[in-house]
Amino acid sequence: xxxxxxxxxxxxxxxxxxxxxxxxxxxxxxxxxxxxxxxxxxxxxxxxxxxxxxxxxxxxxxxxxxxxxxxxxxxxxxxxxxxxxxxxxxxxxxxxxxxxxxxxxxxxxxxxxx
Numbered sequence: 001x002x003x004x005x006x007x008x009x010x011x012x013x014x015x016x017x018x019x020x021x022x023x024x025x026x027x028x029x030x031x032x033x034x035x036x037x038x039x040x041x042x043x044x045x046x047x048x049x050x051x052x053x054x055x056x057x058x059x060x061x062x063x064x065x066x067x068x069x070x071x072x073x074x075x076x077x078x079x080x081x082x083x084x085x086x087x088x089x090x091x092x093x094x095x096x097x098x099x100x101x102x103x104x105x106x107x108x109x110x111x112x113x114x
Contacts, residue, residue: 049107
């Protein structure tokens with residue numbers, strides 16, 4: 001009788017362990033899919049109005065290489081405004097997701113002087 005209880009207990013623990021491992025694998029796979037989706041999203045050019053190119057008033061309007069613009073989505077944060085310094089005269093202001101997905105969001109001008 002003692003052997004039977006030990007066997008049943010061992011089978012229950014083993015089955016429980018296997019199911020928990022399966023759940024962990026599913027969660028990891030789901031996170032990897034979300035990360036992969038985030039990476040592919042980051043390689044898209046950002047929508048105008050979700051970032052702002054700020055330049056010195058003494059300069060002409062700068063041209064920004066698409067390679068730099070591709071990093072905007074990578075650097076965009078959930079709650080904080082982020083900046084990319086292009087050079088001494090130019091920086092890019094990146095609006096956070098909390099602002100651009102707000103119901104009352106108004107796109108910003110692409111170029112402004114400082």
